[in-house]
Amino acid sequence: MTSSDIPHGTALAAEATPRPRRRRPFTVARVVRGAAPYLLILPVVVTIVAILGYPLYHLARLSFQKYGLFELIAHHGTSVGWANYSSVLHDSVFWDVLVRTIVFTVANVALAMGIGTLIALLLTKVSSFVRVLLTAGLVLAWAMPPVVAVQVWVWMTNRENGILNYTLTKLHVGDYSQHDWLETPFSQLSLTTSLLVWGAIPFIVVTVYAGLSQVSHELVEAAEIDGARPRRVFWDVTVPILKPIFLILTSLSIIWDFGVFTQPFLLIDQTRINASNELMGIYLYEEGYVKTDFGRGAAISILMLLIVAVLSVVYVRKMVRTGEEAS
Amino acid sequence: MKLRLFAAAALAATLALAASTASAEPNGHSRAAASKITVWLQVDAQSGWPELVASANQQFEAKHPGTNVDVQYQTWGDHLSKFDATLAGGNTPDVIEMGNTEMTKYMAAGAFANLSSQKGSFPNAKNWLKGLAASGIFNGKTYGVPYYAGSRVVTYRSDLFRKAHAKTPTSLAAFTATAKQLGKQNTKKGFSPVYIAGTDWYFAMSFVYDYGGQIAVLKNGKWVGRLETKKARAGLAAYKRFFNAASRASKTGVENRPQPYDVYAKGQAASIIGPAWFSCCVGKKFTKATKQFVMPSHVKGRGMPGFLGGSDLAVPAGSNDKSLAADWIRIFTSTASEKGLQAKGNIPNATNLLGNSVNERAAQRSWFVPTAKNWVNVENGNVLRTMLARILTGKASIAAATAFADSNIELTLNQ
Numbered sequence: 100m101t102s103s104d105i106p107h108g109t110a111l112a113a114e115a116t117p118r119p120r121r122r123r124p125f126t127v128a129r130v131v132r133g134a135a136p137y138l139l140i141l142p143v144v145v146t147i148v149a150i151l152g153y154p155l156y157h158l159a160r161l162s163f164q165k166y167g168l169f170e171l172i173a174h175h176g177t178s179v180g181w182a183n184y185s186s187v188l189h190d191s192v193f194w195d196v197l198v199r200t201i202v203f204t205v206a207n208v209a210l211a212m213g214i215g216t217l218i219a220l221l222l223t224k225v226s227s228f229v230r231v232l233l234t235a236g237l238v239l240a241w242a243m244p245p246v247v248a249v250q251v252w253v254w255m256t257n258r259e260n261g262i263l264n265y266t267l268t269k270l271h272v273g274d275y276s277q278h279d280w281l282e283t284p285f286s287q288l289s290l291t292t293s294l295l296v297w298g299a300i301p302f303i304v305v306t307v308y309a310g311l312s313q314v315s316h317e318l319v320e321a322a323e324i325d326g327a328r329p330r331r332v333f334w335d336v337t338v339p340i341l342k343p344i345f346l347i348l349t350s351l352s353i354i355w356d357f358g359v360f361t362q363p364f365l366l367i368d369q370t371r372i373n374a375s376n377e378l379m380g381i382y383l384y385e386e387g388y389v390k391t392d393f394g395r396g397a398a399i400s401i402l403m404l405l406i407v408a409v410l411s412v413v414y415v416r417k418m419v420r421t422g423e424e425a426s
Numbered sequence: 427m428k429l430r431l432f433a434a435a436a437l438a439a440t441l442a443l444a445a446s447t448a449s450a451e452p453n454g455h456s457r458a459a460a461s462k463i464t465v466w467l468q469v470d471a472q473s474g475w476p477e478l479v480a481s482a483n484q485q486f487e488a489k490h491p492g493t494n495v496d497v498q499y500q501t502w503g504d505h506l507s508k509f510d511a512t513l514a515g516g517n518t519p520d521v522i523e524m525g526n527t528e529m530t531k532y533m534a535a536g537a538f539a540n541l542s543s544q545k546g547s548f549p550n551a552k553n554w555l556k557g558l559a560a561s562g563i564f565n566g567k568t569y570g571v572p573y574y575a576g577s578r579v580v581t582y583r584s585d586l587f588r589k590a591h592a593k594t595p596t597s598l599a600a601f602t603a604t605a606k607q608l609g610k611q612n613t614k615k616g617f618s619p620v621y622i623a624g625t626d627w628y629f630a631m632s633f634v635y636d637y638g639g640q641i642a643v644l645k646n647g648k649w650v651g652r653l654e655t656k657k658a659r660a661g662l663a664a665y666k667r668f669f670n671a672a673s674r675a676s677k678t679g680v681e682n683r684p685q686p687y688d689v690y691a692k693g694q695a696a697s698i699i700g701p702a703w704f705s706c707c708v709g710k711k712f713t714k715a716t717k718q719f720v721m722p723s724h725v726k727g728r729g730m731p732g733f734l735g736g737s738d739l740a741v742p743a744g745s746n747d748k749s750l751a752a753d754w755i756r757i758f759t760s761t762a763s764e765k766g767l768q769a770k771g772n773i774p775n776a777t778n779l780l781g782n783s784v785n786e787r788a789a790q791r792s793w794f795v796p797t798a799k800n801w802v803n804v805e806n807g808n809v810l811r812t813m814l815a816r817i818l819t820g821k822a823s824i825a826a827a828t829a830f831a832d833s834n835i836e837l838t839l840n841q
Binding site: 172369 | 535
């Protein structure tokens with residue numbers, strides 16, 4: 100992906116032509132050599148299986164059980180086959196929540212990626228003093244714990260004394276005194292989006308900016324000499340080079356936003372959460388924990404995992420392919 | 427190569443997402459005999475009557491040398507989730523304070539120890555407040571000891587009422603007229619003659635009960651929603667009328683965000699609805715002018731039935747020393763302790779201790795939520811709040827909103 104890869108281009112092409120394979124004699128040395136990489140990754144595999152595999156196995160097992168408060172106290176669930184899955188998939192609220200969460204995720208990822216990239220581009224053009232100032236601001240925003248950030252948002256958008264209503268009214272944007280930002284589901288989710296995008300931007304800016312510093316000046320200059328305008332340079336030179344970075348950022352953002360819980364739960368507040376504003380993470384919490392139906396909750400989280408896997412498989416595949424091309 | 431790492435990281439993140447949705451893992455194990463009992467009380471005790479808790483602990487520790495009391499304060503919002511986690515992990519507290527509307531679900535699931543055989547040993551057990559004691563009884567067995575109750579009253583500024591030439595209202599109509607008068611005299615933007623958060627269902631349901639309605643009833647073993655009945659709808663219509671005449675609060679707002687007493691202390695309300703202890707926090711400026719009365723009924727001369735809130739103390743079935751736990755409850759609900767609670771503006775747990783405060787007078791007519799094991803799911807599912815928000819904002823007619831709420835209630839209660 101960097102300019103240093105370019106001279107190797109010819110070697111890459113040569114390697115791509117298939118070579119006839121010969122079976123080599125089976126020797127102890129060869130077995131040891133062949134097993135070495137696997138032995139090296141063994142600790143990681145064991146750790147991942149222990150940390151992720153074991154709870155996942157229990158989660159899957161739980162999703163096939165009736166496991167409510169009674170079972171929780173008895174420490175023993177009863178098997179119910181696919182009943183939890185069927186009840187979730189026949190719940191119209193689940194499908195509403197799914198569509199809402201997908202739209203919410205797309206909006207959040209698009210906004211965060213778009214604004215983040217623009218700020219990263221801006222960083223390359225400003226003086227180093229401004230850059231340091233901007234980066235410091237971004238890092239501070241990044242360092243703010245989500246729960247604290249939610250509280251700040253709650254204060255700013257407070258209906259009676261919030262600074263947002265005050266400022267908008269003073270600026271004569273309209274009469275916003277006593278405006279309730281949490282009145283409609285759309286408004287509630289938009290407010291959540293503003294908080295999430297604000298929180299997501301620093302990571303995107305820092306990463307994209309790091310990527311931008313890898314774009315070689317020669318390429319940009321060459322394009323400019325050939326008469327390309329800045330916009331053209333961006334789309335035809337910068338974007339292709341940054342493509343792997345955009346892919347990883349987008350897929351990570353999708354995973355984060357799809358399962359987001361803390362910010363919407365605290366911002367909208369438990370007392371206002373209902374079928375018309377639930378996102379997937381909150382739906383899971385409400386169905387599993389609040390209603391003390393852990394089996395059903397487990398089924399929802401397995402379904403959620405599958406959905407996220409499907410959503411990100413496209414990106415992961417693309418990334419692996421781009422990676423193979425580049426290596 | 428770098429990109430493969432990225433791909434691996436993305437995959438790992440996907441897996442991490444799944445792993446973060448924790449499973450409830452049964453992990454039963456017995457514990458050693460107690461040299462310590464753990465008590466979960468709500469923060470109300472920490473902020474309101476810590477000296478009563480300290481005194482009970484002192485007495486307990488004097489009676490049982492070598493045993494310490496570890497009081498851990500909880501918040502209403504998440505204490506049940508935390509309790510569920512301890513049920514799964516087998517490290518439940520020895521005593522837990524439960525809201526009276528939360529008891530049934532846990533009693534039905536067998537979460538608490540049966541205290542029936544030692545009921546007589548609790549102070550004033552013969553005279554326990556009927557309504558509160560009922561919340562701790564399931565299938566004829568006693569699981570909860572009444573701790574204290576609280577009713578909801580109107581806290582108001584007598585200076586503003588005097589200026590409006592308003593007497594203590596004796597009917598809903600009179601109160602509405604006063605509210606309108608107060609609204610005319612106090613034109614500050616956002617000022618509420620009576621501050622009511624739109625989705626304060628405790629207050630709104632009082633109108634339903636005042637007009638002879640109910641939330642739900644048990645018929646032939648099945649729960650039936652009653653909000654769409656004529657009487658309940660009349661109550662909700664009266665609530666909407668009163669809200670529109672008296673409150674400038676958010677129609678979708680909840681009663682603890684902001685706290686009504688904060689609104690009042692800022693001079694943004696002539697009166698607020700809530701527990702009698704709200705008088706604690708009305709602000710220095712208004713403390714002197716602050717008084718309370720019982721919310722009047724639409725029938726002249728009567729009080730409106732108020733929600734009788736309250737707490738019970740229960741011993742979780744997993745406690746490793748149930749008799750010590752019960753003994754701590756005995757000490758904490760002693761006559762002296764209950765009198766202390768009364769002095770703080772609460773209703774004590776027994777009729778022989780009752781006085782004649784506005785709080786206690788308000789408790790004379792009260793209503794309680796349906797005693798269904800899944801009721802708490804209706805509460806936490808915000809079924810009533812959603813209904814009220816839709817009615818007040820006009821998103822739905824009263825008929826449509828109540829029909830929707832009834833079907834939701836039936837679905838949840840009959841699960």
